[in-house]
Amino acid sequence: MQTKASSSRPMQFRPCIDLHKGKVKQIVGSTLSDLENRAAKKKLLTNFVARESPSHYAELYSSDGLSGGHMILLSKDEETQVVARRALRDFPNTLQVGGGVDVRNALSYLDDGASHVIVTSSVFKRGELQMDLLERLSGVVGRHRLVLDLSCRRRDHGGDYFVVTDRWQKYTSLKVDEATLSTLAEYCSEFLVHGVDVEGKQLGIDSDLVRLLGDFSPIPATYAGGVCDLDDLETIKREGRGMVDATVGSALDLFGGTLRYEDVVAWHREQEAGA
Template structure:
């Protein structure tokens, strides 16, 4: 599939021709990220850090908090790698510093090695120095120390003049794990050919310039022919609860990705259909995924009211209680305090909240049986959720921290 790339320089999104000449500059980084994020992970590259001229740490951290990001640029120490992962980065991309010793200190499944290549040899230090090491030898030497590779053809990067598909395929045959290709990609056929070969593509200049669109790239990789032009589309809410099973065709998928709405193909209407266009129960598309065979989709949506025509939240009647529901209730009590609400009282009395957290933590330690333990943990969770909310955090932030610590 595709991985949209956002290169950061001095707090702005830029596109450089062959890593040198600035062709484009955009100040609204989050506007770009929001537009790109429906279709996949975002590749965030801190050019300042890569060039050794400052960094964009705060901006990168904010992007990681909001989107699924793989981050590269200037990650040359294990401390920096750990810091970036602690921000919630899904993966880190290691370039100049890539060596067996360095990679051994990093979580393999979260580490991608960048192979920046010019004329068959690896280049380093923001593409300014040739190492003299053959590209294939470099990759084979390090493949046991990472989850995959990002191969960039430096000679064609930012030129939109095509790339060497045969060489990319030869890398795919030799290497295990994920393989992403960047540099020179400018046509839909190139994207679909790479995907058919088991290779993802990282796109930048072609998308910014309008030569490619995110929706065209994504849709071109989906196998609509297998079921007569339609693919089943499982619709989930952000908590992973199944809302419905619908269908997409090429046109409806493109429109959904372009507009950010829940748009599908209606068998009964025999046309593209926007969810909620008559009922008002609309959907905002947060993320689209395809399965490994490219013949099924998952839409993650923000659902307004119920998703089912009966008025129920889910067509599968599987609406259960979640931590997110607790967070929403607590957020409402905090934003609109009520003298009758215990949550409002606790949230506005810091000393009481701290007292209750300490009290419930001790009761968890002193539990008497399984029933008592689960009740005390529930009490503690309630008060901790208030503590998080009062400090602008959610449980998702805690889970991202745990994810960052996993090896």
């Protein structure tokens, strides 16, 4: 397999905020559902619910000089919109925002202070990527302010990765490979990729997925899913070949885990200093 040379850019820690029903939460991503019935609610696994608002976390990230973090809106209710937009206004250009973003509302998030908008489901129909929708959105917000979410999972053990949409519940026909990454990089400035099968489980990262992104992504990609400790960050640094940043969710002490946020920030600063 032919691979590209490693990038000289330092790997970054990208912080996150996941919002559900107006609360900052850490949810096992594979249990999310749009279905509003008792059976679906019973299957939703939540690792952590914060007392603090998203503005609290945005202030923390801003004060620590962390940029490029993402705030994902996991529900469509009004309360989620209110607290999310308040955080964007309070700390402009600190966070990217995703979850329900489309051509109709993307500019409003940027106007409210988002540094970038993140999109996935709105550029797919019936499991197929609609290039005309992606081109239109990229044209409206500008390639430099668009992040494409390619969160994915394997259909079969050891098989190819396919993008999943609609809160990671629906497989699409889009395979995450060299050709896909090369083509889509023409329309956005970054990729956000959750390893859905390990997301929120604190069982370790999907090294195969990180390696794929490191080998073939021509633009920066942020990997999310399963990071437990600083060793996982070192693995992402090595396998990502300088093109893959990382976010940490449930494992952080901010969100009920045991990995100290301060240690991750210190690790991030070491990467910057060593660049």
